[in-house]
Amino acid sequence: MGEGRKPLLFVSNAGAGVFNPLCLIAAELARRGTEDLWFASDECCRADIEKIDEGDGVRFVSLGETNPDSSPADWDDEMYRLATHRSRWKAHHAVVRRQFDPTGGKDKYLALDAAIEEVRPALMIFDSVNPLGLVMALKWKIPFVLSSPFLPSNLLLARTPRGFPMMHTGLPLRMSFPQRVGNTMFKLRAGLMFLHPRMLRLALEGISLVRQLQLPREFLSPSAKVDCADLILCYTVFGLEYPFPVPDKFHLVGAIIPPMPEAPDDDDLSRWLDANPSVVYIGLGTITRLVRHEVHALVEVARRLHGRHAVLWKLPAEQQHLLPPRDELPPNLRVESWIPSQLDTLAHPSVKLFFNHGGANAFHESLYFGKPQVIRPLWVDCYDQAIRGVDSGVSLTVDDPQRIDVEDVLDKVTRVLTDPSFRQRAEHFARAQREAGGVRAAADLILGNPALK
Template identity: 85%
Template sequence: MGESRKLLLFVSNPGEGVFNSLRVIAAELARRGTQDLWFASDEARRADIEKIDEGSGVRFASLGETDPNSSPADWDDEMYRLATQRSRWKAHHAVVRRGFDPKGGGDKYLALDALVEELEPALMIFDSVNPVALLVALNRRIPFVLSSPFLPSNLYIAKTPRGFPMLHTGLPLNMSFPQRVSNIMFKVRAGLMFLHPKMLKPALEGLSYMRQLQLPREFLSPSAKIDRADLVLCYTVFGLEYPFPVPDKFHLLGAIIPPLPEAPDDDDLSRWLDANPSVVYIGLGTISRLTGHEVHAVVEVARRLEGRHAVLWKLPSGQQHLLPPRDELPANLRIESWVPSQLDVLAHPSIKVFFSHGGANAFHEGLYFGKPQVIRPLWVDCYDQAIRGVDSGVSLTVDDPQTIDVEDVLDKITQVLNTPSFRERAEHFARVQREAGGVRAAADLILANLALK
């Protein structure tokens, strides 16, 4: 291809947490008439990209089938238990070990490298947890943009000030003495983790693999993706994230929200929301695996709210067999296995509080629509969002995330509903996120990149 081509290549892991924001940005660029847009991901994401029909459209390139072990939704019960256990350190260690792949995905690397050789993109845009795309971009010397729904300190922890909470600790900025000790120990153990035999062996294998591909070993450095990126787009704002200095290439844009409504034909749910002026929305994430006890506890929470508030609960179909018989469910509870658009739900004025798992996307999307939250953190980074929600005055966290205690959850929901400051702070961060620019600002920054001039 000639140098006049200014082709943009999006690359994404298939997980919804990182995929959705890139899909929305690609659609925005297509809507503006941007030519030569490509999107590479696993075959399972083909339909999501091919249905983007705005403007110039986006062409899809498959990187093959999804590794069933790569998605948390597909983990076996033991891995799920390890990743969501009570110990913050042990959960962090388990997740890092599971995702540690110094070979950069092997076949995925070769597939993406061949695609890049064919397309010769002027710029790559990919998620911040994508070692395959990073290695290809670095090796081919292609300018790239990082996309991250995570807190910027999650990416830039090595540059945060002394005493800043380590990622995945769930610790506040202002720590007690025991918390400071815990934070230091967490950092030390994280630094030594790669000397563990189960981490050292694959790391050495990765170095050997890098030599085979003739890639410099410094490409494996944790800071390589930040140091070499043209732009880093993070979907939060300071005030939710704790303050710390970031380089000019970091842009905090707030949640990435597409044009709404996403599901304009969902009349039945819309009518139900219209008919219930105060609704608690429960969406505990696609990864959560509730026990029978926890499912019955949520039903009881809804029962206790009857007469004052309705409850909309997104409960996956695979867990609905744990529900009591239909005739024993409270009249104020509506259960959906899937909502066509969680964003449409959160945008509805009847939603007064969001009971969530505290995932980065759910946390910021809820606040984008001014919804205060009650958070039951599921795993690693969810604890970081949860403590920032408490410190910014937009949410409360359940006392014991390892279970669902009816009295505690009901108390937290009632406090958030009845205390105006939670709604006021949530609405404040709704305004701040909109001012940050979201998807429009992301598209502007990408199109302004010198690689496209």
């Protein structure tokens, strides 16, 4: 490395939930004139990184094509069914078994290893579900920052107090006796799951990698990424997460939001929003796969809201064939396959409620703009955000996430829209997130790392 050169290397999986915050932080650093920024991810992320034109931009490093096992959007129907199973345990088990790989994949390991040899970063920043970043940071003895859109307890299970809800259970902090028993059993089964032959084989591969690369044995610890990190960025605030002690290296900076407006040229949608004083926005994420009767149920929800609220629905193009004929859609419903900026939509004063899947980014972004929610949890961590939303007074959760019941959704939407406490609590957390600093605070913390001095 040349004298005074301090390259920063971001590493991210391709999943939007973990990629988007890191992409926005990289853009913020570029905007500040930070030099020698690099971003390693799957090839499908190239365009998003290369369009960053602030400062000297960010140089992209391709890690090859996305591994279907690690990309929920590419899972087959059977895996999707298991990952979204009614049983929280079966869903957790399916997702962890499918995604667990302590080495990160040989081809990607080789690509990132070569990139680090070329770039020689002074600091790495990578997402919390990225074993590849951890392996390389430890191998090359590079200080690193961990990025997590999830709740802090997701990373600190071993440090949470006794009786704290296990991640992916969707259980509240205050549990009934049956819930406490269920929580204990979930934790026990989660530990025993690693005795499964596939998990043991992958764990043995991790041990072999430690020996080959002469990595610290800490790599094999479940808490290695937390213990070895210089800094951990979590995109939430306490009050949403249940209170418990966290290490000083944890910084809860709130949602990562770019400079607004994000897509200022979207005149047509803006005019429609301006013309409708009360809009329910439906966005169920990029992974949700609706079936015909669910699509028709949401159309009926919109029909029942006609005269009181308009409905904007972001529905992927590949699912729009499930809609009724266009002339049978209610006049208050606008369906879009693509919205230039979900953030601009949430920021618009006409949007009064966000009906979403409970993903970490969607949950926190909605609150950043002071919008209460109705949540239909999709899978694993979505249930955890949903129960935090209920307990913090900013959202309600549908009774049965496995089906869309018109009466239930209407009831939840109406209650949230008519009870001012939901909006007031959402606005409280909007202020808390702005005070936490978001993307500016994350950039400040990264640039303040001793490795860059």
